[in-house]
Amino acid sequence: MGLFDFFKKDKESKEQQQALDEGLQKTKTSFFDQLSKAVVGKATVDEAVLDDLETMLVHADVGIDTTVKVIDRIEKRVARDKYVSTSELDRILREEIVELLDRNSGATGSRAILDRPDNTGSPFVIMVVGVNGVGKTTTIGKLAHRFHSAGKKVVLGAADTFRAAAVDQLIIWGQRVGVPVISHGMNTDPAAVAFDAVQKAVDMQADVVIIDTAGRLHNKVNLMNELSKIKRVMQKVIPDAPHEVLLVLDGSTGQNAFLQAKEFTKATEVSALAITKLDGTAKGGVVIGISDQLQVPVRYIGVGEKMTDLQLFDRTTFVNSLFKK
Numbered sequence: 001m002g003l004f005d006f007f008k009k010d011k012e013s014k015e016q017q018q019a020l021d022e023g024l025q026k027t028k029t030s031f032f033d034q035l036s037k038a039v040v041g042k043a044t045v046d047e048a049v050l051d052d053l054e055t056m057l058v059h060a061d062v063g064i065d066t067t068v069k070v071i072d073r074i075e076k077r078v079a080r081d082k083y084v085s086t087s088e089l090d091r092i093l094r095e096e097i098v099e100l101l102d103r104n105s106g107a108t109g110s111r112a113i114l115d116r117p118d119n120t121g122s123p124f125v126i127m128v129v130g131v132n133g134v135g136k137t138t139t140i141g142k143l144a145h146r147f148h149s150a151g152k153k154v155v156l157g158a159a160d161t162f163r164a165a166a167v168d169q170l171i172i173w174g175q176r177v178g179v180p181v182i183s184h185g186m187n188t189d190p191a192a193v194a195f196d197a198v199q200k201a202v203d204m205q206a207d208v209v210i211i212d213t214a215g216r217l218h219n220k221v222n223l224m225n226e227l228s229k230i231k232r233v234m235q236k237v238i239p240d241a242p243h244e245v246l247l248v249l250d251g252s253t254g255q256n257a258f259l260q261a262k263e264f265t266k267a268t269e270v271s272a273l274a275i276t277k278l279d280g281t282a283k284g285g286v287v288i289g290i291s292d293q294l295q296v297p298v299r300y301i302g303v304g305e306k307m308t309d310l311q312l313f314d315r316t317t318f319v320n321s322l323f324k325k
Contacts (some may be wrong), residue, residue: 023303
């Protein structure tokens with residue numbers, strides 16, 4: 001890496017950190033305002049402080065089950081250490097959340113594409129699922145931008161053929177990013193689109209192909225059948241496709257996002273999560289709860305409108321930003 005590349009990378013890193021800090025601002029403000037009120041006038045972490053902390057975690061949409069798990073771990077530390085001051089609570093809470101997220105981490109899946117050598121002969125296939133309105137197609141566009149900017153050859157497949165807007169939107173994103181989009185238009189066979197997109201990726205020796213799919217949950221059986229068919233036809237071209245099923249969730253919906261996630265994991269095998277719109281909500285704790293309860297890693301988080309505001313999720317960076325005052 002040359003000196004110019006080093007400074008460019010350092011600048012990008014600082015910009016991403018700033019975007020993350022700003023994107024989590026509403027969650028931080030809400031959470032720490034409540035935390036400050038809970039410990040005011042207290043010297044040690046007692047039962048009353050833990051009760052208040054439990055309420056705060058629930059309000060931040062960490063979720064009941066995960067909140068109980070965090071509180072239980074802190075109670076055990078308090079019992080073990082005999083004396084824990086309220087000034088230590090930030091550090092302990094931070095450590096426990098990082099450890100919780102650590103169980104579902106790893107630089108595998110689509111994150112590893114950036115480290116793969118180019119033109120390995122077999123494209124990495126990502127099938128993207130999620131209900132309408134969560135930012136699914138936008139996330140695909142931003143993901144394509146991330147890979148394309150890193151010098152990877154990308155192909156997009158517009159297999160959400162039940163919404164004309166979804167097809168058109170993906171085509172616009174392809175033009176904006178500068179990558180080909182395979183589309184058959186609206187009301188066509190989604191599996192046929194996926195097949196052609198994967199075949200195109202193989203023909204042009206692409207590094208990654210990203211397939212958009214319909215976001216309908218009102219009939220889970222139909223959704224399951226459709227996603228299964230898309231998988232089967234892609235496997236005619238690449239036997240182990242898809243390599244990742246990425247579920248996109250709207251973080252601003254809090255526990256509704258968790259309920260959607262549970263339904264999608266019943267309909268198909270979800271291997272990774274992208275949680276969007278964290279900049280517009282005080283419910284950023286949903287990232288912690290969903291990852292913990294589903295035992296599925298969070299790969300990406302959306303913290304703004306810019307192309308670069310879809311970030312690789314790093315548990316330590318995320319938690320440190322969350323606790324930054």
